[in-house]
Amino acid sequence: MKTLFVILSSLLLVFIVGCQESSITDPVADNTAQVHSSFMENSLNKDITYPNVIKLDGSLSDPSHFFNSYAEIGGVLQYRIDKVQFDRRPPYTGIKVSLKVNAELKTDCPHATRSWLVNGRTNTILNTSPAVQITNSFEKSFKVNYTCCGKLNLVMKFSLSGKYLTLESMKLVKVNSMSVPVGDPISE
Numbered sequence: 001m002k003t004l005f006v007i008l009s010s011l012l013l014v015f016i017v018g019c020q021e022s023s024i025t026d027p028v029a030d031n032t033a034q035v036h037s038s039f040m041e042n043s044l045n046k047d048i049t050y051p052n053v054i055k056l057d058g059s060l061s062d063p064s065h066f067f068n069s070y071a072e073i074g075g076v077l078q079y080r081i082d083k084v085q086f087d088r089r090p091p092y093t094g095i096k097v098s099l100k101v102n103a104e105l106k107t108d109c110p111h112a113t114r115s116w117l118v119n120g121r122t123n124t125i126l127n128t129s130p131a132v133q134i135t136n137s138f139e140k141s142f143k144v145n146y147t148c149c150g151k152l153n154l155v156m157k158f159s160l161s162g163k164y165l166t167l168e169s170m171k172l173v174k175v176n177s178m179s180v181p182v183g184d185p186i187s188e
Helices: 002-018
Strands: 027-029 036-038 052-061 070-085 093-107 116-128 135-144 152-161 164-174
Touching: 052 093, 052 164, 070 116, 070 152, 070 164, 093 135, 093 152, 116 135, 116 152, 135 164
Parallel strands: none
Antiparallel strands: 027 135, 036 116, 052 070, 070 093, 093 116, 135 152, 152 164
16 A cells, blocks of 8 residues: 555656646747857856847737737837957957847736736847948747747847847747747746
């Protein structure tokens, strides 16, 4: 009887640990316009200051629900832009864009028990040329936490011209179950 109790307790423990929801809040990278996208935990300085702020406000279409379903977003996107020098010949330069998002989404879904949260940070290094001033575009995707009816990502499209970062668009996108988010979760 004692052996049966130990075996059942072990199976219950394995079941509980194995069925827990992953709490990763990592951004997903889109490497189309990037030279290098840095996601290793050691490379993201958690004590970095973000001097610039973009207010996130508006209504986003919610693809996890029926037609005409929306989520209201409110929050901030903090960012920092730094020049970086590569150790190659001739001297190449780049721009490092550090992003930190902290947003809340409110939906009218009856299954939602709380607001959806988006918290994440990431770095992106873009190629630049000192001779030519070009506008770089890139996209970042952040996991939306506490969704009620399906996994979602908040996808943000940016343009960078010189020292100015512009949020061109943002949308909610359904996450394929095969997707694996990468990045550095925020722990606040």
